[in-house]
Amino acid sequence: MASSRAVWKNNKRGHDDNDGGHQQCKWKPQALLRQQTHREKWIKQQYHRGRGGGRRRWFKITIPHGKKYDKKWLLSALQDECSRSFTPVKYHTQGHTVHFFIDDAAIANALSKASRKITGPKGYKLTVRMKPCSAPSFIHTELTPEELERLKQCMSKRFDGSEQALDLKSIGTDPDLMCQNIEMLLNRKSCMQAVIKIIEEHIPTLTSINLSSNQLCHLDGVEELLSKVPSLKALNLSRNGLKTEQELDKLQGFKLVELWLDGNPLCAHFKDQATYISAVRQRFPQLLRLDGCDLPQLEGFDVEGSTTLPFHCGEIKKLVMRFLQDYYGVYDSDNRQPLLDAYHERSSFSFRAHFPGQNPSTCGLGDYHRDSFNLHKLKEPTAQFHLLKRTRLSVVALLNELPKTLHDTASFNIHVNSYSNTSLSFTVSGVFREVDSRSADCFKAFSRLFVAVPARSGGLCIVNDELCVKNATEEKIRGAFRAMAPPHSSGPVCTVSAFQQEMLSAFSLQSGMNLEWSKKCLEDNKWDFNRAAHIFTNLKAMGKIPHIAFRK
Incomplete structure (x- = not known):
């Protein structure tokens, strides 16, 4: 058996386009391996240099004996073998050799790897040589x-x-x-x-x-x-x-x-x-x-158009009311991601949960405590930088983590703090309830300060947002969601006639509400069963019936 150090001989028939068939290749295995390793390392160096910043790198591609091939066939064969699409620059022949230039290091590297992988019409292997060069003079x-x-x-x-x-x-x-x-x-x-x-x-x-x-x-x-x-x-x-x-x-x-x-x-x-x-x-x-x-239409927020705010107070009111309707329409939905379009790229947001003298986990505000920002109580000097959200991506990311809500827009109290033709500051406060809350006490009060600038189509774009949440008072809870507010009396259901009692039981069974809320719904609709059922169905579809109504 021949030794592993034996001389390798090329026993191929004919010749290829690299040596023209004039001599046989004689390489020791170790020398061949060293040469291949060196070449791969050199190609990678040129590739990464070409990918680097600064001046663009050029490469000269040479194909020995390429003139004997049709240009269209040659370029098509190279493209089929090359992993990246390319367009040769200044394709020309010099003697029997074809030359062209490439201005992309990755493409030049891919072409060099195609060497000896393409077989010509007469069975000869095609050699492709790649060499870095300065920008050809004709480029400029x-x-x-x-x-x-x-x-x-x-x-x-x-x-x-x-x-x-x-x-x-x-x-x-x-x-x-x-x-x-x-x-x-x-x-x-x-x-x-x-x-x-x-x-x-x-x-x-x-x-x-x-x-x-x-x-x-x-x-x-x-x-x-x-x-x-x-x-x-x-x-x-x-x-x-x-x-x-x-x-x-x-x-x-x-x-x-x-x-x-x-x-x-x-x-x-x-x-x-x-x-x-x-x-x-x-x-x-x-x-x-x-x-x-x-593309799907953006929900509610204009981003194209005017660059100033109207000076007339009536117009300011319409602008703010339209904005709040659009904003909370998205905020109370299952997907708050479209709120990205309401915030400026460099907007900021801070959040505060108000629970004086109470443990946040026992007063129904535990979900908000982690992100609450109060500079006076922050013990970590760096915490303020984490709690104060900057850029609209981080703002909306935090809003997505807050509990799902339903705001009672009828409870909104809106105050315009200041405005000019380039900015507007206003505060909105009111009541909301947590849609996914398992607690009977799911109503919360909030206050929110918005600072906005004109959006490009006449709307508002938020640059600063400050939100404060606290537990709602009994008075605010009784006044919230009046269409289906809880009964004022917490006592037992009053005596009703036998006919009304039968209707009440049937309504409670069909609606799923407890007797107290069922009675309230029937009384509000003058004991008209069909009308009460219709009102109930609509309010339930809008999510305006609190969970407490279904607790029996």
């Missing part, structure tokens, strides 16, 4: 007048005048440009500048533009492009190379109603579709469609 060169004219003609064919839409999808592979050897890569500043110039001069009324599949890794050029077309409403950026959602910040000033981002690496960073939609909508609040799908 502006297009010639002839090339600009060709580009203008190409864009004219892609323009739909009836829709004011321009389709620049995969513009770099357009046959009209490739046959003239015009390298049109929109991630190159010179190419994007040429496109911007043509749009600005000839079609500034664009309403839609498709920039998909153009290897865009940043949006600096797109930001400049959009500044030239103020009427633009739809933008397609799908299947590009956008890696972080922060790139979208560059486009925040533009009033887009349709946006496509699918196929970009940034889309994989979100844990679910809801988080993805929320992140995009924060930057484009007027967006109606994302990736071709209609």
Whole structure:
């Protein structure tokens, strides 16, 4: 048996494109392993350098004996083997060798790994060499007048005048440009500048533009492009190379109603579709469609429009009342997440539970004690920074943890503290009950101070929110939810006629309420069984019947 140190010989038939068949490979196993390890380490170094910040790294791809292959077949074979989509820059031949450039380290690395994995039509293996290089000189060169004219003609064919839409999808592979050897890569500043110039001069009324599949890794050029077309409403950026959602910040000033981002690496960073939609909508609040799908309407909060508040007191009242109706409509629902749209990005929130001289766990306020903020009683110096919530994400995260509620809007007492054309401060107090509470004493009193600024469509945007909760007094409890308030008397049910007693038993059995609450409901409706049943059904559907009514 041959020794493991024996010389390896290449017994393959024919030859490949690396050595031309002129000599056989003779390598000792250890030397071959060392060479492969060294090459892998070198490739990784170049890859990570290319991914780093600062100046963009370029790579020259060389294919020995590549001239004998058809260009279309060669690029297609490389694309099939390469794990990432690419567009070759400045494809050309020199002697029998093919050269082109790549400006993405990950793509260059993937191409190098395709070496000797592709078999040509005659059975020869294809060699792919990759070498880092400085930016080619032609990258910073502006297009010639002839090339600009060709580009203008190409864009004219892609323009739909009836829709004011321009389709620049995969513009770099357009046959009209490739046959003239015009390298049109929109991630190159010179190419994007040429496109911007043509749009600005000839079609500034664009309403839609498709920039998909153009290897865009940043949006600096797109930001400049959009500044030239103020009427633009739809933008397609799908299947590009956008890696972080922060790139979208560059486009925040533009009033887009349709946006496509699918196929970009940034889309994989979100844990679910809801988080993805929320992140995009924060930057484009007027967006109606994302990736071709209609977005659900925002519940209750305007974010687009005027930037000042009305001075007339009547208008201020309408503004506050509409805001509170919308706010508590969401707050009392099963999902408080839409409250994100009511708060400013840098809003703050503090919470206080008031239980003077009482143990919070025994006075029904135990659920609130943990998050209660009282600077005078805080023993930990750093606790105030944890209890004072900043940014709307942390504010709504805390609101989601508070008990589910139902507020009695009829009990609201509203006071406007101060207002100007840029800010508004008002206080609202009243009574609510905890929907999920197992305690008979589920009613609470609250006071809330809102400081708000104008939202962009005439609504309010909260910048500071201070909430105080305490146990409601007996008087407030009796006055709350008057449509189904508890009876004033705590004594036994008064004597009724035999007929009414029979009706009372039947109503209690069908409604599930105890006799005391059933009697109250029948009396309020003048012992009209059908009317009382109808009122009960409606109030129960609205959640306005407290749990105590069902305790027997």
